[in-house]
Amino acid sequence: MGNLKEIRTRIASIESTQKITGSMKLVSAAKLRRAQTSIQHLRPYSMKLNEILGNLASSNVNTEAFPLFEERTPEKVNIVIITSNKGLCGAFNSNIVKTVKSLIEEKFSEQNAAGNLSLTCFGKKGYEQLSRLYPVRLYDEKLLDKLDFASVAEIADSLTNSFLNRELDKVVVVYNQFLNAATQRITVEDFLPVATIAGEDSTATNSDYIIEPSAEKLLGELIPKILRTQLFKTFSDSLASEHGARMISMTKATDNATEILRDLRLKYNNARQSSITNELIEIVSGANALNG
Numbered sequence: 457m458g459n460l461k462e463i464r465t466r467i468a469s470i471e472s473t474q475k476i477t478g479s480m481k482l483v484s485a486a487k488l489r490r491a492q493t494s495i496q497h498l499r500p501y502s503m504k505l506n507e508i509l510g511n512l513a514s515s516n517v518n519t520e521a522f523p524l525f526e527e528r529t530p531e532k533v534n535i536v537i538i539t540s541n542k543g544l545c546g547a548f549n550s551n552i553v554k555t556v557k558s559l560i561e562e563k564f565s566e567q568n569a570a571g572n573l574s575l576t577c578f579g580k581k582g583y584e585q586l587s588r589l590y591p592v593r594l595y596d597e598k599l600l601d602k603l604d605f606a607s608v609a610e611i612a613d614s615l616t617n618s619f620l621n622r623e624l625d626k627v628v629v630v631y632n633q634f635l636n637a638a639t640q641r642i643t644v645e646d647f648l649p650v651a652t653i654a655g656e657d658s659t660a661t662n663s664d665y666i667i668e669p670s671a672e673k674l675l676g677e678l679i680p681k682i683l684r685t686q687l688f689k690t691f692s693d694s695l696a697s698e699h700g701a702r703m704i705s706m707t708k709a710t711d712n713a714t715e716i717l718r719d720l721r722l723k724y725n726n727a728r729q730s731s732i733t734n735e736l737i738e739i740v741s742g743a744n745a746l747n748g
Contacts, residue, residue: 539582
């Protein structure tokens with residue numbers, strides 16, 4: 457009977473866990489739908505801005521007049537890391553941490569040794585893992601809970617000002633790019649200087665447009681807007697990837713709980729039948745002993 461009670465306790469515990477994972481799956485699916493719609497609407501706008509920037513930068517415009525295009529020796533580097541505040545999303549955060557560690561070892565080991573490498577982390581889960589290895593700054597964690605363009609634009613402007621003031625020579629962003637609900641791709645992008653963004657996602661051929669008042673003035677107006685949009689797209693990608701990873705993780709957890717419950721119920725029925733058989737044998741044996 458003790459064995460039966462233990463199995464009943466395990467069944468009740470797993471049923472409770474299954475309800476929780478099932479509810480989390482539904483919540484993540486609803487959040488994913490909204491985040492996926494947002495990133496799908498934002499990508500064409502971002503790609504077109506980058507296409508325009510690519511056309512302008514590859515034309516006769518003197519990009520040397522724009523400090524944000526300046527390629528410097530990367531002595532002072534900042535890595536922007538986008539993870540999540542919550543767990544239960546599979547390898548979403550651990551993959552980012554592994555990529556950051558590899559990036560530092562392969563490209564920025566000298567800057568790290570000289571103390572010129574700074575890490576800015578968005579999301580508590582990534583910060584908890586990386587802070588054991590490197591000095592990391594945790595940005596406002598509430599940003600990921602309620603993402604809005606104005607807050608991201610402030611971050612983009614802050615990074616831009618640091619680059620212009622020569623406090624930073626290079627800014628790199630590491631995040632999960634959203635492909636579909638089941639697939640996220642770890643992406644490492646150079647945010648500053650702007651020259652690397654200019655050609656990204658640009659498939660159109662260069663066109664000789666008549667620009668008023670001038671290409672230089674248009675480029676000066678576009679660069680801050682493109683940097684803000686690019687960073688906001690990055691955060692939106694990461695947010696959609698997080699919800700997708702959590703939905704898949706909770707789906708697998710719910711399926712695993714169903715399999716465990718099926719095995720436990722079978723085990724419980726076998727133990728119950730064995731217990732009943734033993735009781736019947738004891739009753740029959742007792743009756744035969746009395747008759748004897």
